[in-house]
Amino acid sequence: MIILGLMSVFIDSYSVLVMQLFERVDNIISVSIAIFSVLLLVLSVSGYRKTRIRLTIYAIIIFALFATQQFLDYADDIFAILDSPITDVVIHSLTLIILVIFFLAIVKRPTK
Numbered sequence: 432m433i434i435l436g437l438m439s440v441f442i443d444s445y446s447v448l449v450m451q452l453f454e455r456v457d458n459i460i461s462v463s464i465a466i467f468s469v470l471l472l473v474l475s476v477s478g479y480r481k482t483r484i485r486l487t488i489y490a491i492i493i494f495a496l497f498a499t500q501q502f503l504d505y506a507d508d509i510f511a512i513l514d515s516p517i518t519d520v521v522i523h524s525l526t527l528i529i530l531v532i533f534f535l536a537i538v539k540r541p542t543k
């Protein structure tokens with residue numbers, strides 16, 4: 432009986448440690464994605480300034496929305512006040528908007 436109790440405590444402690452590890456890894460990945468999105472946003476703005484290719488504006492908007500989405504998702508995990516259904520709707524709406532803009536960028540004919 433004592434052995435089962437000790438095993439239960441060990442398994443519970445192990446589960447908590449594993450969950451904390453996964454949460455840290457998830458946070459690191461989320462922040463990395465957000466930083467990479469901002470970097471791509473800056474590169475897109477720089478590219479647009481040099482080339483003035485109008486399709487680059489789609490990339491600028493997409494990367495800005497994606498960075499916003501990632502920061503909001505990360506903040507939702509960190510701050511309890513943001514953990515609400517409204518935040519989830521906003522995050523998923525941003526994903527839909529990103530996909531729509533990406534679709535428009537693909538199907539739009541280039542202007543001369």
